[in-house]
Amino acid sequence: MTSPSIVRTSTAELYDAHVMKNYARAPLTLVRGRGTQVWDDAGNSYLDFTSGIAVSALGHCHPHWVAAVQRQAGELIHVSNLFRNPNQGELARRIVGYAGPGRVFFCNSGAEADEGMLKLARLHGVKKAGGEEGRCFKVLVAKNAFHGRMFGGMSATPQEKIQKGFRPLVSGFAVGELNNVESFKALIDDSTAAILLETIQGESGINPCTPEFLQGIRRLCDQHNLLLLADEVQCGAGRTGKFYAIEHAGVRPDVIAMAKGLGGGFPIGAIWAGERAAELFQPGNHGTTFGGTPLACAAALATLDVIEQEQLLAHVTRTSAAWHEALHALAKDFPQHIVAVRGKGFLVGMQMAADPGPWIVALRDRGLLAVSSGNNVIRLLPPLNATAGELAKSVEIFRSALTAKG
Numbered sequence: 001m002t003s004p005s006i007v008r009t010s011t012a013e014l015y016d017a018h019v020m021k022n023y024a025r026a027p028l029t030l031v032r033g034r035g036t037q038v039w040d041d042a043g044n045s046y047l048d049f050t051s052g053i054a055v056s057a058l059g060h061c062h063p064h065w066v067a068a069v070q071r072q073a074g075e076l077i078h079v080s081n082l083f084r085n086p087n088q089g090e091l092a093r094r095i096v097g098y099a100g101p102g103r104v105f106f107c108n109s110g111a112e113a114d115e116g117m118l119k120l121a122r123l124h125g126v127k128k129a130g131g132e133e134g135r136c137f138k139v140l141v142a143k144n145a146f147h148g149r150m151f152g153g154m155s156a157t158p159q160e161k162i163q164k165g166f167r168p169l170v171s172g173f174a175v176g177e178l179n180n181v182e183s184f185k186a187l188i189d190d191s192t193a194a195i196l197l198e199t200i201q202g203e204s205g206i207n208p209c210t211p212e213f214l215q216g217i218r219r220l221c222d223q224h225n226l227l228l229l230a231d232e233v234q235c236g237a238g239r240t241g242k243f244y245a246i247e248h249a250g251v252r253p254d255v256i257a258m259a260k261g262l263g264g265g266f267p268i269g270a271i272w273a274g275e276r277a278a279e280l281f282q283p284g285n286h287g288t289t290f291g292g293t294p295l296a297c298a299a300a301l302a303t304l305d306v307i308e309q310e311q312l313l314a315h316v317t318r319t320s321a322a323w324h325e326a327l328h329a330l331a332k333d334f335p336q337h338i339v340a341v342r343g344k345g346f347l348v349g350m351q352m353a354a355d356p357g358p359w360i361v362a363l364r365d366r367g368l369l370a371v372s373s374g375n376n377v378i379r380l381l382p383p384l385n386a387t388a389g390e391l392a393k394s395v396e397i398f399r400s401a402l403t404a405k406g
């Protein structure tokens with residue numbers, strides 16, 4: 001037995017000594033959360049408009065979510081996919097209800113969902129080539145896309161800062177221009193199997209696909225027998241006021257990857273595939289140990305319960321209108337600092353004239369947590385149940401930071 005140590009090491013010291021250095025972290029240790037508020041270890045509270053990067057969809061510790069996770073943790077946590085569990089079946093049914101006829105595969109993160117989609121694209125290519133492997137495999141992606149940090153998704157992420165140091169990458173990707181159907185059309189040949197798009201690019205600065213672009217891409221996919229793969233890991237699960245952002249364009253993709261907000265804070269990822277594409281996975285060709293555990297699915301079911309019971313999609317749509325208006329007014333008042341305001345619902349990017357880092361610090365010092373994104377953008381990602389008052393508060397804090405800078 002070791003005796004309890006009397007030497008108290010701070011969290012900052014523990015991180016410095018023992019945690020890998022792959023993140024540029026804020027110098028803040030968070031210890032407690034409730035709704036839109038989080039507290040640090042010095043007792044300061046913050047309005048949390050990071051939502052753990054679009055994850056904590058219901059804010060922190062929503063009572064319905066907490067009760068569901070506590071109940072399930074005392075009942076059954078993990079059994080693997082060697083067996084059925086009731087929660088996974090029910091969650092699949094609920095996701096099909098949002099996405100349309102088809103089937104769901106469960107995993108644990110956005111990157112893993114994207115990898116699964118890419119594997120479906122490969123299987124589609126084999127089918128398209130009459131069963132021959134290696135002939136039809138190419139996936140078209142958009143400039144500045146982000147599809148996760150694993151080898152497949154990273155190779156589908158045409159950004160030097162993400163790929164640097166990790167070559168050789170997975171081959172078989174070609175890059176088109178966002179919102180330019182012709183540029184994608186020009187890349188299609190017999191080796192093309194799929195087109196992969198984020199409906200709204202999150203990590204590279206909140207760049208939405210226009211509805212016309214998505215509709216044009218849908219037509220291209222239909223004409224050339226390509227799968228349309230929608231990466232809704234960040235913009236899905238209600239963040240834009242529809243369950244999937246691609247619904248705004250009236251387009252149905254063949255496959256949808258989701259993760260971040262789906263579990264309301266619990267790690268879970270999923271891919272939905274329409275009936276045709278769903279049949280591509282057969283016993284043995286894909287899997288994951290942890291995917292769709294009773295506990296993860298209980299967390300996601302509780303998240304969907306609250307989204308539905310509290311009518312959060314309508315809430316996001318309704319309250320975001322005034323919020324966007326106020327943010328646009330800020331941009332008008334401070335054109336020297338704010339270049340553009342983009343996004344939909346509770347997925348907003350404020351493009352600044354310079355590095356957003358100092359702005360993120362200025363907001364934090366005033367009690368607002370926000371996330372930086374590519375292209376000088378500050379991302380504001382309130383939980384889906386943030387009130388009109390809290391949204392207004394974020395604008396007030398932003399205005400105060402801008403005013404101080406002059």
Ligand SMILES: *Cc1c(COP(=O)(O)O)cnc(C)c1O
Binds near residue numbers: 232
């Ligand atoms: C965050 C994100 C991913 C990766 O998800 P992880 O859970 O971090 O692996 C993939 N695609 C998009 C669009 C994302 O925003």
